[in-house]
Amino acid sequence: MKKEFDILVIGSGLGGLVSALVLAKEGLKVCVLEKNNQYGGNLQTFSRDKMIFDTGVHYLGGLSEGQNLHQYFSYLEIMEDLEIQKMDEDGYDKITFGEEETEYPHAQGYENFIEQLAKYFPEERENLEDYCEEIQRVCSQFPRYNLVGKDNYNEEILHLNTKRFIESLTSDKKLQSVLLGSNFLYAGDSENVPFYVHALTVNSYIQSAYKCVKGGSQISKLLIRKLRQYGAEVHKHSEASEFIFNETNSLAGVKTKTGKEYSAKQFISNIEIRSTIKLIGEERLKKSFLNRIMSWEPVPSCFSVYLVLKPQTVPNFNYNIYHYSNEELVWNAYRYEKESWPETYMLSSTQSKYHPEFAESLTAISYMNFEEVKEWETTFNTVADEHERGELYENFKLEKAEKMIDALEKKIPGLRQSIKKNYTSSPLSYRDYIGSFDGNMYGYTKSSENPLKTMVSPRTKIDNLFLTGQSVNMHGILGCTIGAFNTCSEILGKEVIDERLTQLINKNNGEK
Numbered sequence: 290m291k292k293e294f295d296i297l298v299i300g301s302g303l304g305g306l307v308s309a310l311v312l313a314k315e316g317l318k319v320c321v322l323e324k325n326n327q328y329g330g331n332l333q334t335f336s337r338d339k340m341i342f343d344t345g346v347h348y349l350g351g352l353s354e355g356q357n358l359h360q361y362f363s364y365l366e367i368m369e370d371l372e373i374q375k376m377d378e379d380g381y382d383k384i385t386f387g388e389e390e391t392e393y394p395h396a397q398g399y400e401n402f403i404e405q406l407a408k409y410f411p412e413e414r415e416n417l418e419d420y421c422e423e424i425q426r427v428c429s430q431f432p433r434y435n436l437v438g439k440d441n442y443n444e445e446i447l448h449l450n451t452k453r454f455i456e457s458l459t460s461d462k463k464l465q466s467v468l469l470g471s472n473f474l475y476a477g478d479s480e481n482v483p484f485y486v487h488a489l490t491v492n493s494y495i496q497s498a499y500k501c502v503k504g505g506s507q508i509s510k511l512l513i514r515k516l517r518q519y520g521a522e523v524h525k526h527s528e529a530s531e532f533i534f535n536e537t538n539s540l541a542g543v544k545t546k547t548g549k550e551y552s553a554k555q556f557i558s559n560i561e562i563r564s565t566i567k568l569i570g571e572e573r574l575k576k577s578f579l580n581r582i583m584s585w586e587p588v589p590s591c592f593s594v595y596l597v598l599k600p601q602t603v604p605n606f607n608y609n610i611y612h613y614s615n616e617e618l619v620w621n622a623y624r625y626e627k628e629s630w631p632e633t634y635m636l637s638s639t640q641s642k643y644h645p646e647f648a649e650s651l652t653a654i655s656y657m658n659f660e661e662v663k664e665w666e667t668t669f670n671t672v673a674d675e676h677e678r679g680e681l682y683e684n685f686k687l688e689k690a691e692k693m694i695d696a697l698e699k700k701i702p703g704l705r706q707s708i709k710k711n712y713t714s715s716p717l718s719y720r721d722y723i724g725s726f727d728g729n730m731y732g733y734t735k736s737s738e739n740p741l742k743t744m745v746s747p748r749t750k751i752d753n754l755f756l757t758g759q760s761v762n763m764h765g766i767l768g769c770t771i772g773a774f775n776t777c778s779e780i781l782g783k784e785v786i787d788e789r790l791t792q793l794i795n796k797n798n799g800e801k
Contacts, residue, residue, distance in 0.1 A: 292320075292551065292552070293552050293553065293554075294318045294319060294320045294552070294553040294554070295312070295317040295318045295319065295553065295554050295555065296309070296312050296317050296318070296319045296320070296553060296554070296555050296556070296780070297319075297320050297321075297322070297543060297551050297552075297553035297555075297556050298319065298320070298321040298322070298556075298557045298559055299322050299529045299543065299556065299557070299558050299559060299560055299565075300321075300324075300330065300558065300559035300560040300724070300758065301321050301322075301323035301328040301329060301330065301509065301523070301525075301559070302329065302331060302332070302559050302560075302723075302758050302759070302769070303330060303331070303332055303508070303509070303512075303758075303766060303769040303773070304559045304757035304758035304759065304761075304769040304770075304772050304773045304776070305321060305330075305557065305757060305758065305773075306321065306329070306509060306513065307361075307512065307757075307769070307770050307773035307774070308557050308559070308757050308773040308776050308777055309321050309512075309516055309521055309557075310365055310512055310515055310516050310519070310521075311365075311773065311774065311777040311781075311786075312777060312780065312781070313516055313519035313520065313521045314519055315785070318520070318521075319516070319519075319520075319521040320521065320522040320523075320551060320553070321516065321521065321522070321523045322524055322527040322528075322529055322543070322545065322551065323524065323525045323526075323527060324525075324526070324527065324528030324546075324673075324724070325525060325526075325671060325672075325673055325722060326525060326526065326671065326672040326673040327506070327525070327672070327722075328509045328510075328513055328523070328525060329505075329506055329508070329509030329510075330509075330559075330723050330724075330758075331344065331505075331723055331759070332505045332506050332508050332509045333505075333506055333509075333722060333723070334504035334505060334506040337595065337597060337710070337712050338597045340597055340639070340649055340650050341503055341506075341639075342595045342639075342650065342652060342712070343504050343505050343652065344593070344714065344719075344722065344723075347500075347505075347609065347635075347637050347652070348376060348381070348494070348499060348500050348501075348609065349373070349493075349498070349499050349500075349501065349766055350492075350493025350494035350496060350497060350498055350766075350767070351492075351494075351497060351767060352368075352371075352373060352499050353496065353497035354797075355797065356493075356496050356497060357434060357435060357436060357493070357767065358493065358766065358767050358770065360436055360793060360794065361767075361774070362770075364789065364790065364793050365512065365515065366515055367508065367511040367512060367515060370511050371501070371507065371508070371511065372501070372502040372503060372507060373499040373500065373501055374499060374500050374502050374640075375397075375497070375498070376397070376498040376500055376607050376608055377606075377607045377608045378396060378397045378398070378401065379394060379396050379397075379401065379405055380394025380395060380405060380608050381395060381396070381397055381494060381498035381607075381608050381609070382394070382395040382470065382471050382494070382498075382608060382609050382610075382611060383608050383609070383611070384466070384470030384471070384611050384612075384613075385610060385611070385613070385700070386466065386612075386613050386614075386615060386616045387613075387614055387615055387616075388699070391409070392610070393406065393409060393467040393470065394406070394608075395470070395471060395491075395495070396495075397494075397496070397497055397498055398495070398496075399421040399425070399495060402417070402421060402495050403417045403418055403421060406464075409467075410461060410463075410464050410467075412461075413459055413461055413464055416458050416459040416464070419458060420468060421495070423454070423458075423484075423488070424488045424491060424492050424495070425492065427446055427449070427484060427485050428488055428489055430442075430443045430446050431485070431489065431771075432771075432775070433771045433774055433775060434489070434771065436793075436794060437787050437790050437791050437794065442744075446485055447483055447485060447737075447740035447741070448483070448737055448740060449484035449485065449737060450481070450482075450483065450484060450737035451469070451479045451480070451481075451482050451483065451484045451486070451487045452479055452480045452481075452620065454484045455468060455469060455479070462616065463616060466613070466616035466617075466619045469487075469619040469620070470611045470619060471491065471494075471609075471611055472487070472619060472622065473611060473622070473633075473635045473654070474490045474491075474765070475487065475490050475731060475764070475765075476588040476589055476623060476656075476730055476731055476734070477589070477621060477622035477623040477633070477656065478620075478621050478623065478734060479619055479620050479621070480620045481734075481736045481737060481738070482734075482735055482736070483735055483736070483737040484737070485740075486735055486763075489763060489765075489767070493767050500607075508766075526547075526673055527545045527546075527547070527549065528545055528546045529543045529544070529560070529568060530545060530546045530568075531543070531568065532544075532568045532569060532570070533550070533552075534573075538573065539751065539752055539753050540556050540751055540753055540754050543556070554753065555753045555754075555780060556753060556754045556755070557754075557755045557756070557757055557776060557780075558755070558756050558757070558758075559756075559757050559758045560724055560758070561724050561725055561726050561758075561760055562745070562756065562760040562761070563583075563726055564724060565756065566579065566582065569749075569751065569754070573750070573751065575750065578750070582745075584742075585733040585742075585743055586733060586734040587659075587725075587726045587729035587732075587733055587734070588729045588730050588731045588732060588733060588734050589623040589656050589657070589658060589729065589730065590656075590657055590658070590659055590715075590716035590719055590720075590725075590727060590728035590729055590730060591655060591656055591657055591716070591719070591728075591730055592631075592654070592655055592656075592657040592689055592693075592713065592714070592715050592716070593652060593653065593713065593714045594652070594653045594654075594689075594690050594693045594694070594711060594713050595650065595651075595652050595711065595712040595713070595714075596650060596651040596652075596653070596694075596704075596708050596710075596711050597649075597650050597708070597709045597710040597711070597712075598647075598648055598649055598651065598707050598708060598709060599707050599708070599709050600641065600643075600644065600647070600649070601641075601644050601647045602647070602706070602707035603638070603647060603648045603651070603701060603704065603707050604646060604647060604648065605638050605639075605640045605641065605645065605646060605647055605648040606638050606648070607640075609635055609637045610635070610637075610700065611633070611634075611635050612633060612634050612635075612636065612696075612700065613632070613633045614629070614632045614633065618632055622656060623656040623658075625656055627661070630655065630657075630689070630692060631653075631655035631656075631692065631693055631696050632655075633655060633656065634653045634654060634655040634693065634696065634697075635653070635654045636651060636652070636653045636697065636700070637651070637652050638650070638651050638652075639651075651697075653693055653697055655693065657689075657715065657716055659716045659720075659727035659728055661685075661715075661716070662682075662685070662715050662716050662717050662728075664681075665679070665681075665682050665717060666717070668682075669721055670717070670721055671722055678717070685715075686713045686715060689713065689715075690711050690713050694708070694711070715728075716728030726760075731759055731764035731765070732759040732760040732761075732764050733760060743762075744762055745762070746779075747761060747772070747775055747776040747779050748779050755776050755779055755780060756776065757769075757772055757773050757775075757776040758772065761776075762775075774786055774790075
């Protein structure tokens with residue numbers, strides 16, 4: 290017996306889960322299919338030596354009361370149960386350069402942000418005020434950034450270029466580099482990236498910055514628990530392998546690798562856009578659309594090193610460190626020289642349960658091109674589908690881990706003695722677990738020259754197939770959440786979504 294659903298969601302990344310829950314709350318019969326052993330896409334965590342490591346989500350912004358992500362998560366009914374811990378208010382991110390000892394802070398709250406940086410750049414106070422003002426202005430122009438309001442993009446804002454804006458703001462080279470220091474969050478191209486990408490990314494954290502206690506996967510677990518409460522079905526080990534079309538060129542169903550068939554009235558694809566195109570079949574799509582998607586440049590991938598520490602050896606720090614071997618690198622940090630890798634890294638620590646002043650583990654991430662692992666690209670390895678990639682690959686990872694630890698030792702002298710074990714993940718791990726193209730971290734590269742090139746509507750040429758997720762417009766927790774609400778607006782009608790969110794805002798204001 291084939292079951293018929295109202296909505297079938299392919300892929301359980303954040304965009305897919307949020308879309309599924311919004312629709313299930315409206316009484317629709319929803320089913321989510323996930324190919325992997327773990328739900329959640331970039332929200333996945335893994336456990337080693339009884340410790341939890343995040344693969345993608347290292348911290349969240351905009352989660353304090355009244356802020357946008359807090360309101361979205363309240364609507365999804367997961368806010369109350371999230372275990373989060375506020376990061377250092379005077380510096381949730383610290384930017385460091387070369388051998389310099391100074392750690393330049395990004396602080397929470399706009400006034401505090403200005404205050405903390407003005408200590409290092411006293412002459413720049415007014416420019417810092419302008420920076421904060423412009424970030425808020427750009428964000429306020431974005432559809433659904435404030436839940437309800439504008440529903441179209443302001444062209445002028447899309448074309449603002451990050452480099453040109455930062456250079457027009459201040460001529461202090463060091464301050465320019467400090468302001469761009471967390472560009473790891475949109476993959477390090479501050480030269481060409483539109484300023485709105487920088488603004489949307491940074492603004493949430495300046496509002497408030499939190500760590501997920503026990504890892505980001507709790508977000509997907511809570512969403513799935515809610516989905517089941519609303520009667521939705523969620524299946525893992527269910528990889529969509531074929532789309533079934535009817536005579537009118539509408540999508541009728543999906544076949545999985547194991548031969549199961551699912552039929553539905555409407556479908557949402559939350560998988561990599563190129564994988565979606567493969568399932569649709571190129572002949573069903575316009576050449577111009579295909580060429581546009583295929584010309585997108587994937588955002589770089591990364592290599593991560595996860596260090597399990599000996600107890601009570603490394604002091605805990607409640608912020609992220611973004612390190613660059615020189616301040617010029619902030620403009621395009623992903624263009625690195627193999628010989629001097631890692632020239633940049635992001636470092637975060639996890640607090641020990643029993644000795645809170647110490648860290649129990651560290652995670653360090655640096656850029657890595659897919660080219661470096663290309664010779665193993667035909668191998669595939671996940672928990673659900675285990676395969677070895679061979680000794681050469683293991684040696685490659687070992688050598689990279691050693692280089693990373695060497696670089697970290699400069700920041701934390703004697704670190705090597707404190708390491709109990711280390712684990713790594715390469716661009717192949719990201720590709721296999723998250724299904725991203727060439728292991729790209731956040732969808733595709735956006736350019737201020739042609740910002741519309743990488744924007745796609747959640748609506749496709751197939752009348753009952755919709756798109757969501759990080760390769761559609763904005764990445765990140767907030768980006769994918771907003772994207773999911775936009776996808777649901779196409780299905781339910783904008784008025785319905787606006788009404789639900791307006792009710793939520795009024796209710797919250799009433800409670801205040």
